[in-house]
Amino acid sequence: MPNIKLSHVKKTFPNGFEVVKDFNMEITDGEFVVFLGPSGSGKSTVLRMVAGLEEPSGGEIRIDGKRLEEIPPKERSMAMLFQNYAVYPKLTVYENIGFGLRQRGVAEEVIDEKVRLIANLLEVADLLKKKPRSLTASQRQRVALARALIYDPQILVMDEPFANMEENVRPRISKRVAEIHAQMKGIVMLVTHNLPIGLRLADRVVMMKLGEVHQIGTPSEVYDQPASLFVADFIGDPK
Numbered sequence: 001m002p003n004i005k006l007s008h009v010k011k012t013f014p015n016g017f018e019v020v021k022d023f024n025m026e027i028t029d030g031e032f033v034v035f036l037g038p039s040g041s042g043k044s045t046v047l048r049m050v051a052g053l054e055e056p057s058g059g060e061i062r063i064d065g066k067r068l069e070e071i072p073p074k075e076r077s078m079a080m081l082f083q084n085y086a087v088y089p090k091l092t093v094y095e096n097i098g099f100g101l102r103q104r105g106v107a108e109e110v111i112d113e114k115v116r117l118i119a120n121l122l123e124v125a126d127l128l129k130k131k132p133r134s135l136t137a138s139q140r141q142r143v144a145l146a147r148a149l150i151y152d153p154q155i156l157v158m159d160e161p162f163a164n165m166e167e168n169v170r171p172r173i174s175k176r177v178a179e180i181h182a183q184m185k186g187i188v189m190l191v192t193h194n195l196p197i198g199l200r201l202a203d204r205v206v207m208m209k210l211g212e213v214h215q216i217g218t219p220s221e222v223y224d225q226p227a228s229l230f231v232a233d234f235i236g237d238p239k
C-alpha cells in the first residue's frame with residue numbers, strides 16, 4: 001500500500017516566480033485527495049512534481065519512504081492524466097485504452113477484457129473502433145481517463161479529468177471514478193474546478209491559493225471550519 005510524503009516542497013520558475021511555496025503533506029493508502037483553489041495556485045505543479053514531470057526546486061517527495069528521483073519510472077506504479085497528455089491520434093480508441101497494458105506485455109485476452117470493462121464504465125464502449133479525431137472533446141477526455149484507470153495503478157494523478165465533459169455525463173463519470181478508486185484502494189490525487197464533485201469525491205481536500213496551502217482537511221472540516229476567509233469564500237457560505 002502506497003504512502004506519499006511531501007516535505008517542504010517548493011517550485012520556483014527561472015523567472016523567480018514561486019508557484020509552490022512550502023508544501024507539506026502525507027498521503028496514506030487508499031486516500032482520495034482533491035486539490036482546490038483558483039487558477040495559478042500551483043495545484044497542477046504539485047501534481048506534475050509527484051508525477052515526476054517537474055523537478056522540485058527544494059524539499060523532497062518520498063513514496064513508501066524512498067525519494068521519488070531514486071525510483072526508476074518503470075517501478076513507479078503510477079498513472080497520470082494531464083490536459084496536455086492527449087490520446088494517440090493514429091490509434092483507435094480500443095488501442096489507445098489498452099496501450100499501457102500492451103506496452104507492459106499483458107496478454108491480449110486480458111487486455112481485451114479490461115478495455116471492454118473500463119470502456120463500458122466510462123461510456124465509450126460504442127466508440128472502440130473509432131479514431132480520436134472523430135470524437136467529441138468529452139469522449140476524448142473519457143478515453144484518456146480510461147487509459148489512465150485501466151492500469152490499476154497504486155497512485156493515480158489526474159489534472160482536471162472532468163474538464164471537457166458535458167454537464168450531463170460528468171456526475172455519472174465522477175461516480176464511476178469513485179467506484180474504481182474504491183476497488184483499486186490506491187492513492188488518487190486530483191485537481192478539479194468542479195467544487196461539488198471535488199467535495200463529493202475527496203477523503204481530504206487541499207485548499208491552495210498563490211502557491212500556499214490554506215487548509216488540508218476532510219470536506220466537512222473545510223466546510224464547517226474554514227481555516228481562512230479565502231477557504232470560507234471559496235467553499236461558499238454554508239448557511
Ligand code: ADP
Nearest residue numbers: 013015017019038039040041042043044045046
Ligand atoms: P493551477 O493548477 O493552480 O492553476 P499551476 O500549477 O498551473 O496552477 O501554476 C500556474 C502558475 O505558474 C501560473 O501563474 C503560471 O503563469 C506559472 N507558470 C507555469 N509554468 C511556468 C514557467 N515555466 N515559468 C514561469 N511561470 C510558470
Ligand code: MG
Nearest residue numbers: 043044045191
Ligand atoms: Mg492547473
